[in-house]
Amino acid sequence: MSTSTAVPATTGPTTQRGDAVALYQLPGHLIRRCHQIAVALFFEECAAFDITPQQYAVLRVLAANDGVDQITLAGLAAFNRTTAGEIVERLEGAGLVARRNSKLDRRTKNIFITETGRRLLADANAAVKRVQERLLIPLDRDERARFIEYLARIASENNELSRAPLRPIARGRGGNRTSGPA
Amino acid sequence: MSTSTAVPATTGPTTQRGDAVALYQLPGHLIRRCHQIAVALFFEECAAFDITPQQYAVLRVLAANDGVDQITLAGLAAFNRTTAGEIVERLEGAGLVARRNSKLDRRTKNIFITETGRRLLADANAAVKRVQERLLIPLDRDERARFIEYLARIASENNELSRAPLRPIARGRGGNRTSGPA
DNA sequence: AACTGATGATCAGCATACTGAGTAACTGGC
DNA sequence: GCCAGTTACTCAGTATGCTGATCATCAGTT
Structure with a gap:
């Protein structure tokens, strides 16, 4: 053949x-x-952790922005609000995040990463690094840098065209106004 | 806090x-x-046609490989076999493709693009071209060529790592052995 | 012809990824 | 303090994207 x-x-x-x-x-x-x-590649490298790429992204976002509400979380991970809610629900079922009603705004639920979630994240980071390396094997060193730069530029400059754009937190005036961790 | x-x-x-x-x-x-x-961008540009990117890909594949069975179609579009079956089912419901039982192999169903499907494809091609152009606006001419080349190389050299790899038709020895169009 | 292994299609089940609508709660203007 | 507009979340519905199992059929062997 x-x-x-x-x-x-x-x-x-x-x-x-x-x-x-x-x-x-x-x-x-x-x-x-x-x-x-x-x-x-993610599923292959992270089979032992039983998480999806999206669930990993949520844990990463929470590790840096613990206690945000679901809409903010969706914006930080560039997820649709409904999708974010479902992913959080599964992560909650797995004990990797906790959801608590805010006392400042009873509409919102603040999401916190649990100790189990932090441990899993720490353990999975090496596997995720391998995913990226294996993905880019067909490119040489310079090409990899250019490829990532092109992707970042397309994602950034077209951000508002996305149906689930990236929404960074506007900081500097009173923090992220959550009810805080317990 | x-x-x-x-x-x-x-x-x-x-x-x-x-x-x-x-x-x-x-x-x-x-x-x-x-x-x-x-x-x-696809949904924005192709709103008038009421199709998804995947359905468009199926029509493109059929326009060049009319009458293939679902598994072959899945391979040509790099879809999972189950997903391909569902997409074909919706396209059939919309009258854009037709499904017929093969007489040579009663396990298989051959998929044909209809006249309506061909017309829609012809009409949608300009819109899909705009999608690609708008997507790459952040890159200059040389960068666009490099970006596409990098993507193609990653997709090609990592093809077997995918859970739904591209499967070209092996041509040259008896065609694609379907029952043929009506 | 019967047996065995491979293959095409389908199904159940799960996880994203969205839209549009609905509900509860907040906010600013009066 | 009420009202209108906004916002956070949820739900129903639709479409991809997979795994593993099942069933019917085919192909090669005996």
Whole structure:
């Protein structure tokens, strides 16, 4: 089967005839496939921790911003508000985060990472680092830096186009106004 | 209490203190955000067509490989087999594809793009082209070419790591062995 | 023909990722 | 102190994206 397997990486299995750009050259399609690979690598490297990439992101955000409400958490992790709520619910079920009603604003629920969550995060960080390294193996040192820079620029400058944009916390005037950890 | 979790405003959400690499610098996280942006742009540009990026990909694959079975289709679009079946089912409901039992192999169902599907594809191509252009606005001409090349290389060289790898059709010895279009 | 292993499709189940609507609670203006 | 607009969360509904199991069928062997 040496005939069909030698497909140039840039064209894919079926180069296009009539259309201008082949499906396999569209950045949208390529980003989707790279995302699939990144997720697959995450599950492979983090199998022992039984968490998803999104759950890991929530723990990372909470480790740096403990006690934020769900909407703020969604903004910090660039999640949809509903999705964030569901992920937090599963993390709560696993004992990795705790949810408490705020006393300052009874609409909000403040999310705190638990000791178990912090330990898992500390243990998983090395595995997650391996995910990134394996993902970028096809690129050399300079290309990796450029690739990450391009991704960051696209994500940053197009942030408001996203349906779940990144929303950093506006700090400097009274903190993050939570009811605080117990 | 403005706890010790308060991050200086100068660092914001993009830099880290203790850990080696910040969440916002991890390629896996950045790819996820770029994917969200690409999907959002797709829905914005293609609102009039009422299709999803994945459904568009299926139509593109069928336009070049009409009559393949679902597993082959999944491989050509880099979808999971179950996901591919669901997407095809919705496309069938919308009248954009047709599903017929193969006479050569009664296990398989061959998928064909309909005339409606071909027309929608032709109409949507310009909108999809705009999606790609808008996505890459933050990059200059040379950077765009490099970015796409990096994505293609990562997707290609890590293909087997994906849980839904790209599976080109092995051509040259008897075609794709379907029952053929009506 | 029967047996065995592989394959295509489907199903149950779980986890993201969204939209739009609804409810409860806060906030600013009066 | 009331009212209007806003906000936090939740729910229903839809669409991807997977795993593992099941069933029917096919292919190669005996």
